[in-house]
Structure formats: structure tokens, C-alpha cells
Amino acid sequence: xxxxxxxDYRQQFIDQGYAIxxxxxxxxxxxxxxxxxxDKIRPESPESYAHIWGTRRQLKTPQHSIPRxxxxxxxxxxxxxxxxxxxxxxxxxxxxxxxxxxxGKVCGNLKSRNWRGHTDGFSNTPFLEREGSFANAWLTxxxxxxxxxxxxxxxxxxYLIEKATSKxxxxxxxxxxxxxxxxxxxxxxxxxxxxxxxxxxxVFFYDGQVIHSASDNMTQQPRLVCLYNFTQKGNRxxxxxxxxxxxxxxNSEHLKKMDDQxxxxxxxx
Numbered sequence: 001x002x003x004x005x006x007x008d009y010r011q012q013f014i015d016q017g018y019a020i021x022x023x024x025x026x027x028x029x030x031x032x033x034x035x036x037x038x039d040k041i042r043p044e045s046p047e048s049y050a051h052i053w054g055t056r057r058q059l060k061t062p063q064h065s066i067p068r069x070x071x072x073x074x075x076x077x078x079x080x081x082x083x084x085x086x087x088x089x090x091x092x093x094x095x096x097x098x099x100x101x102x103x104g105k106v107c108g109n110l111k112s113r114n115w116r117g118h119t120d121g122f123s124n125t126p127f128l129e130r131e132g133s134f135a136n137a138w139l140t141x142x143x144x145x146x147x148x149x150x151x152x153x154x155x156x157x158x159y160l161i162e163k164a165t166s167k168x169x170x171x172x173x174x175x176x177x178x179x180x181x182x183x184x185x186x187x188x189x190x191x192x193x194x195x196x197x198x199x200x201x202x203v204f205f206y207d208g209q210v211i212h213s214a215s216d217n218m219t220q221q222p223r224l225v226c227l228y229n230f231t232q233k234g235n236r237x238x239x240x241x242x243x244x245x246x247x248x249x250x251n252s253e254h255l256k257k258m259d260d261q262x263x264x265x266x267x268x269x
Contacts, residue, residue, distance in 0.1 A: 009205075010084060014131055017158035017210030018151075018196060024077045024139065025201035033141035034200070036068050037224045041100040048100075055104035056149070056214050062095040065251040067258075070096045072139055073228050074261045081203060082230050087132040089233040091242075091267045094249040101149035101214060101223035109216040115152055115193055117180045120208030122165045127158050127207060133232040135205055141224040142200050149217030150195040151204070154180075157211040160189050180211045233267075242267055 005021075013019035025033070041048050041057050047064040048057040059066065072078065073092050082090060108115035123130060144150045157180075164186060165171045182191050195215065196204050206212055217223055233239060247255065250266060263269045 009081075013085070013205055013207070014128070016153075016155040017127075018153050018155070018204060018206040018212070020196065020198055020202060020204045021081050022198060022202045024081060024203045025072070025075065025141075027201060029072075029075075030141050030200035033069060033072060033139070033226070034224050036066060037098055037100055037141060037226070038222070040066050040069075041098060043102055053214060054106040055102040055217060056099065056106050057102065058097055058099040061097050062249060062251040062254075065095045065254045066098055067251075067254045069098050069226050070254065071262065072096075072226070074265055078137070078139065078203065078228075082135050082137065085132075085135040085137075085205060086230060086232050090135070090230050091233055092265045093229045093231040093242075095251055095254065096229075097227040099223075099225050099227065101217045103217050103220055103222070105216050106149060107152075107213040107215055109147055109218060110152065110193060110195065111147065111218075113182060115181075115213070115215055117152065117154060117193065117211040117213045118178045119161055119174075119180075119211060121178075122161070122171060122174070123209060127162055127209065131207075135230040136208065137228045137230065138204050138206070138225045139228060140198060140200055140202050140204070141226070142221060144197050144223055144225075145219055145221065146195055146197055147216070147218040148197070148221060149219075149223035150197050150215055151206065151212055152193045152195050152215045153206060153210050153212040154189065154191065154193050155210075157186075157189060158207050158209040160186050161209045161211065239267060 009019045009021050048059050
């Protein structure tokens with residue numbers, strides 16, 4: 001991975017609110033992860049839930065973790081990528097969230113123009129001040145094809161959301177109904193949602209304030225991904241406090257079984 005590519009994907013994240021990095025895992029490594037997810041997550045699995053997401057299933061964490069999937073967080077190439085998204089030392093902040101999107105409806109699709117997006121709450125800190133302090137990394141274990149259940153996002157919308165939520169009335173409305181559609185659009189926003197498609201072994205990053213959501217999977221291939229949340233390490237007091245809450249964020253049995261590298265990555269040692 002060249003320095004130019006590293007600079008490019010960080011800049012893409014700043015400009016668009018999401019970024020793609022290819023070839024983080026080898027095809028063999030990605031296939032290994034895919035097999036684990038297909039074995040552990042099924043449409044009827046009680047330990048997974050759909051919420052409003054139709055055929056999208058994710059494990060309830062930290063109760064139901066998959067240590068073998070979580071272990072990918074220590075992959076050298078992924079850590080290299082994260083080190084270029086976060087300034088300075090960082091740690092894995094919570095149990096990774098495995099997600100499988102089976103064939104069927106989720107949040108609409110671009111072909112039907114009925115896709116709807118949301119944001120993950122609202123930050124009180126401007127994006128450019130937060131950028132470099134976190135990385136929400138989705139690792140892909142199978143090719144994500146067009147109309148294959150991909151996360152879909154509106155490029156650059158994080159800046160408009162930031163501007164709009166500075167107005168108390170808008171913020172109060174969206175805290176009750178955080179939904180965005182082509183018809184119910186923000187002023188000034190070019191409604192041009194893009195599917196985040198990439199090959200197995202790639203990773204994509206997103207900021208929670210960019211308008212985004214899963215989309216319908218109109219293929220027979222399940223979408224197989226896992227979300228790894230990394231955060232910049234703080235001062236000594238902050239890290240001591242984080243260690244005290246580690247059992248709230250990670251599965252207790254998993255913490256016991258972690259190898260030394262994983263323990264260090266989560267801040268257990």
C-alpha cells in the first residue's frame with residue numbers, strides 16, 4: 001500500500017464521509033471469515049436480530065461474540081490502515097459486530113428510488129475536529145456486488161447534517177424521526193446516494209453523521225461483513241477509566257481467552 005493511496009483514502013473520508021480500502025485480507029483469509037459468519041448467523045438465529053432491517057441480521061454484542069471474527073482486528077494490514085485513519089495510539093473500543101444481510105428487503109434500493117437513510121445520532125463536536133480520533137471499519141468477507149445489500153451513503157452529507165443540527169428545531173425533529181429520503185430531502189443536499197461495493201477482503205470506513213443505511217439484497221449471495229470500532233487512546237486517567245468499563249463493552253468469556261496481542265489492542269493490559 002503506497003503512501004499516495006493512504007493519503008487518498010483519508011482524504012476521501014474527509015470529503016465524502018466514507019472511504020474504501022481494497023485488498024486488506026487475502027482471498028483465503030476472507031473466505032475463512034465468510035465460512036465462520038455463515039456458520040454462526042442464520043435468518044432464524046435467536047441471538048441475531050433484524051430490528052427494522054428486514055433480512056439484515058447482526059449479533060447482539062457483547063453477549064454473543066464470535067472471537068474468531070473479532071481476532072481479525074489484529075490483522076497487520078488492517079492495523080496499518082487504521083494507523084493511517086487515527087492519529088497516534090488507538091485501541092479496539094468494543095466487541096466487533098458481525099452482520100449478514102440475506103436476500104430480501106432492507107431499506108429500499110437505488111433502482112426503485114425508494115432507498116431511505118439515517119444518521120447514527122448527532123455529534124456536538126465538528127467533524128473536522130473529530131476526524132483522526134476514531135475509525136468505524138467494516139471488513140468484508142465476501143464480494144459486495146451492486147444491489148447486494150451494500151451500505152449506501154450520500155457523499156458529503158455529514159457536513160450538511162452538522163450544519164442543519166446546529167438549529168434546535170431541526171435537531172429536535174430528527175431526534176424523533178431520523179429518516180431521509182429523496183422526497184424528504186435537506187436543502188442544499190444533492191441526493192445522490194452511492195452503494196459501497198467492493199471485493200472480499202476490502203474495508204470501508206464511515207462517519208455516523210453521513211446519511212447512510214443498508215439496502216435491499218436483490219442477489220442470492222449474502223452480504224458478509226463485520227464492524228470494528230477503533231478509537232484514539234486518551235491520557236492515563238481516560239485509559240484507566242476505559243479499563244474499568246471493559247466488561248460492559250466486551251464479552252467476558254472472550255476477554256478470558258484473548259491472546260496477548262488482542263488484550264493489548266482492547267486495552268486490557
